[in-house]
Each structure stands twice: as C-alpha cells, then as structure tokens.
Amino acid sequence: MRLSASDLACRRGGREVFAGVSFSVRTGEALAIRGRNGAGKSSLLRMVVGLIRVAAGRLALEGGDPEMMLGEQAHYLGHQDALKPSLSVGENLRFWSGFLGAAAADIGAPLAAVGLEALVDLPAAYLSAGQRRRLSIARLLAVKRPIWLLDEPTSTLDAAAQERLGEFMRAHLDGGGLIMAATHGVLGLEGAQELQLDQIPSPQAAEASS
Amino acid sequence: MSPLAAILVRDIRIAVRVGGGALIGVLFFLVVVTLTPFALGPDIVLLKRIGPAILWLAALLASLLALDRLFAADHEDGSLDLILMGRAPLELVVAAKGLAHWLTTGLPLIIAAPLIGLLLNLDGRAEAALMLTFLVGTPALTFIGLIGAAIAVTLRRGGLLLAVLVLPLTVPVLIFGVAAANAAVAGSVPFGNPFTILCALTLASLVVGPFAAAAALRQEME
Numbered sequence: 294m295r296l297s298a299s300d301l302a303c304r305r306g307g308r309e310v311f312a313g314v315s316f317s318v319r320t321g322e323a324l325a326i327r328g329r330n331g332a333g334k335s336s337l338l339r340m341v342v343g344l345i346r347v348a349a350g351r352l353a354l355e356g357g358d359p360e361m362m363l364g365e366q367a368h369y370l371g372h373q374d375a376l377k378p379s380l381s382v383g384e385n386l387r388f389w390s391g392f393l394g395a396a397a398a399d400i401g402a403p404l405a406a407v408g409l410e411a412l413v414d415l416p417a418a419y420l421s422a423g424q425r426r427r428l429s430i431a432r433l434l435a436v437k438r439p440i441w442l443l444d445e446p447t448s449t450l451d452a453a454a455q456e457r458l459g460e461f462m463r464a465h466l467d468g469g470g471l472i473m474a475a476t477h478g479v480l481g482l483e484g485a486q487e488l489q490l491d492q493i494p495s496p497q498a499a500e501a502s503s
Numbered sequence: 504m505s506p507l508a509a510i511l512v513r514d515i516r517i518a519v520r521v522g523g524g525a526l527i528g529v530l531f532f533l534v535v536v537t538l539t540p541f542a543l544g545p546d547i548v549l550l551k552r553i554g555p556a557i558l559w560l561a562a563l564l565a566s567l568l569a570l571d572r573l574f575a576a577d578h579e580d581g582s583l584d585l586i587l588m589g590r591a592p593l594e595l596v597v598a599a600k601g602l603a604h605w606l607t608t609g610l611p612l613i614i615a616a617p618l619i620g621l622l623l624n625l626d627g628r629a630e631a632a633l634m635l636t637f638l639v640g641t642p643a644l645t646f647i648g649l650i651g652a653a654i655a656v657t658l659r660r661g662g663l664l665l666a667v668l669v670l671p672l673t674v675p676v677l678i679f680g681v682a683a684a685n686a687a688v689a690g691s692v693p694f695g696n697p698f699t700i701l702c703a704l705t706l707a708s709l710v711v712g713p714f715a716a717a718a719a720l721r722q723e724m725e
Contacts (some may be wrong), residue, residue, distance in 0.1 A: 342588050346725060364588035373581025379520040380513070391509030394590060 294319045294356040294439060296341070296363075301350035303336045310336050313347070316488050320356075320439075323462065323472040323482045328490030331456070334475035335372070337490070338442045341473065342369045363367040367440035368433045375432075378418035378449060383411055384430055385417050397480045403434040407457070422449040430458060433465075441465060443474040455481070506591035507599045514603030524569025524708045525607035532565040532612050536619045547624045554623030555633055559577035562612050562637060563673055569608055571662035571667075573600060573652040574720065583656070587724060597720070598713040601649050609641035625688070632687030632694065636701060640680040643705040646712030647672045653719035676704050 295317060295336065302312035312403035314388055318324045326334045339345045341352065344365040354363050376385050386400045404410045407427040412420070426449050433441060441462070445453045459481030462472055466482070518525040539557050540550060577583040584598055613634055620630045651669035655661030682697035 339584075342584075344584055344724065365590045367588070369584065369588060371581050371584055373579075373584075375581040375585055377513070377517055377537070377580070377582075379517055379522060384513075384516065388509050388513045392506045392589060392591070395508065447634070468568060497589070 294354070294469075294471065296354050296473075298341075299350055300453065301337070301352060302348045303331065303333055303340055303345065303367075304348040305336060305345075309348075311490055314350070314488070316486070318471045318473060320469050320471055321466050323466060323474065323485040324488055325480050325485045326473065326475040326480075326488045326490060327477070330435065330491040334499045335444050336440060338473060338475055339371075339442050341442055342367050344369075347490045363440070366438055367442055368427060368436070370433065370441070370443045371445055372444055373395065374429045376417045376420075376425055376428060379416060380471045381414050381416055382420070383413040385428060386431055386435060389432045393432070393436040393438075395436045400431075401437060403431040406434055406461070408454075408491065423451055423454060426450055427454060430461065434461065439470050441470060441472045441474075443472065443476075443496065445476060446474055447476065447478050447480075506589060507595055510586075510596055510599045511603050513613065514600055515607055518569070518603065518607035523607070524572065524604075525611065528565040528568050528608040529611040530617055531568055532561045533615060533619055535561040535564065537622060540622055550584075550622075551624045551629075551688070554620065554625050554680045555629070555636075555688060557632060557693045558616060558620065559636075559640075559677055559681045559684065560567075562616075562641060563644055563670075563677060565612060566608050566641060567648060567666055567669060570645075570648040570652045571655060571665045572717075573604055574598045574648070574656040575652070575658070575661055578656050578724075583720070585725065588721070593717040593720065594713045597649060597653070597699040597716045598646075598709075601646050601712065604648075605642050605645040608704055609637075612641060613637045629684070629688040633684045636680045636698065638681045639698070639705055640676055640701050643701075643708040644673055645682060646705075647676070649716040652717060653716035655725065656720060656723050676701065676708075679704060 297317040299315045301314040303310040314337065316324055325443065326337060328334050328400055336345055340347055343362060357366050383400055386404065390400060403409065404413060407423060407430055417425065446458055450458060462482055466472060515525050536557060543549060559626060576582065577586065587593065616634055616637055620633060625633065640673045648669050651665040654668060655665045658664060679697045679701040683701055684692060686694045687694045
C-alpha cells in the first residue's frame, strides 16, 4: 500500500495555506509532518481523509481497497476527542467501534491497552484531558484500519502514555499499516520520514518577501 | 452493530440522560398547554374549540427545542468529522439521528397529549384523533427541522436562526394537522381529507429532509 501526494495545495477562507506539497508513504513507514503554527499540518491531514477539498494537486492511494474512499480506510485522530460527556467510557468506545464497523465490539482489550479498563463505567465527563486522549486512541486499536492520521497525538499525554503510544504506532507499522502524524515533539519512531511544511514557500509569502 | 443502529442507540442514550433534550421537550409542552386555560379563563366552549390548535402549536415549539444541538454538539466535539468520513451514507446517518430525535421528543408528546387534553376540555374522540394527527405529523416537524439544524451547525447560537428557518416550512404541517384534529372534534368536514394531506406532507419530508440536511452538512463542513 502506498499513499502519495503530488503538488497538493490547500486554500482556506480564500487564503492559500500551502502549495506544492508532495510526499509518499508506504506500508510500514511513518511520515512526521512538521511546521510552525498555521503552516497547515492539520489541514493536510484533514485533506487526506477528505474533510477538506483538494484545491490543486493529486492525492492517491495504491493498493488499498478500491471499493472504499481513502477516509473509510483511515483512522483520524484530531484535536477533538469525539467523546460524549454523558456516555460512559465503555459506551463511547462501543459506539465508535460499532459505527466504524468492528464486527464484534470487544472493548476490553483496547481499554486495557490504554489503561482505562478500571474506568469503563465512568461518564466521560469526569475524564482528564489525557484520559480523554487515551480513550480516543483506544478507538484506533478497537477497529483495525491500515492508515493512521494523527494530529498532535502526544499532546496532553504524560511520559508513560507517550511511550505506550509509541509502542502502538510501532506495532501498527509492523502489522502493515502506515502513519502520518502532525507533531511538534518527538514521535518516537525511528526512520520516520519528515515533511517540513514551512520550507515550501506559498506563492503569497514569496510575493510578500520580494 | 451496524453504523446506523450505533448512531440511533447513542443519540437516544444521550437524549434521555441528564442534560439531554427528551425531558425538556415534553416538560415545555406540558407547561405551555397548562398555562393556556389560565390565560384564557375557564371558558369551556372556547377551550374546546381552540384546544387542538394550542396542542399543535406547543408540540411544534417543543420539537424545535432540542433540535439546534442535534448536529452542533457533534460538530463541536469532533464526532461529525468521523461521521462524515464514515462508510455509512450521510443521508442515512442524518435520518437515523432524526429518528432518534423523534423517538425522544415526538413520541413523549403523543403519550402526554391525552393527559393534557383534559385541561382543554377535549373528549375521548377528539383526543384519539389528536393523538393520530400527532403520530403522523410530528415526524414531519423533526425531519423538516433537520434541514435547519444542519444549516445552523457551525453557529454558536444557532437556535434562533433555526427557528426562523424552520418555522415557516412547518406551516403546511400545522394547517393540516390542526384541520384534521378540528375535523374530528367538530365533524363539519370529513377527517380523511386533511389527514391524508398530512400523511403526504410527512412522507415528503421524510425523503427531502435527510437529503437536504446531508447536503447542507457537507457544504458547512468544507
């Protein structure tokens, strides 16, 4: 499986965020997206899953399921945790695994993996920011999808949980998955490619500096 | 569990828990209808004549109450992103959310209507007819409301815009719902005529609502 993009451009609110972005990620590889605030890291991930229209350029997935859209084969871990405060930890995870199409909703193992198995009946409203994050990571483990798109996955996580996330990502890569992650920090993945969004001058920025 | 069943079960759970819309809607309905006899005075003939209209108006406003959070809550916590990415067609997801909304706000109104009808001096026959018009008409209110809820999804205080957008569209449902209920009470016009038009309005809104709402959501989320 190979996810590739050539000359991607993104326009938000009439402003060009980035242009000329190209990358290629294969099965077993990870791509770290870096760049200053506002460089378009999140926009790039949202574009890959199909939540933002591709303004120019080409985005392709080779070797995936031809019957499905890219977004349907991918997990997207955004800034928001997509949790309902009035539902319990278990209900939140069971809903997402049901909605995302897990045949048998086994939520015990994913919850144990992120260390939330003791809180299964607690309403999500009582979780801390880091625990909420871990619960949304459990979603990636509960439903198997080959492509992981992670937006600042380590934010709000403590050192131990970051370590654990690194293990999940390595296991995912070893199992034939691929990862794209926007991050300021360290991903903890050796041999990850890097994509610097700052170094691709947008035409407007080039005009302004000249 | 299929994606649509998962959405349905989740939305019903959220609605019936603390802070959900189910109880608010039916309480609002009861309060509005209870206040009417106090405002109009104990004129039994007048109450009987305008009773169906009062009940229908209260039902219309009550079903709008929880509607503005229907998509906005999913938008704010990021769930809507994952729903848009999902394999389930957005139109069907929207319809499942509409069904959950009707089951938690429309259905309680139908159950509460006969009790509250006593306050407006409605007899058994009129109450039965009213329940029937509610059963057929309130899904139309929800499914027309879906369109407004989808258009107002990104707005912080979308409730007001929602009411302004949705209320004019519900005028036909109101006219024929009240007409059918009045026909059953007064017996001057056959009950069947307005009632079949009400059925037709509901069927049309069940089809148009999810498609229009899904189109609006896709547009808003760009």
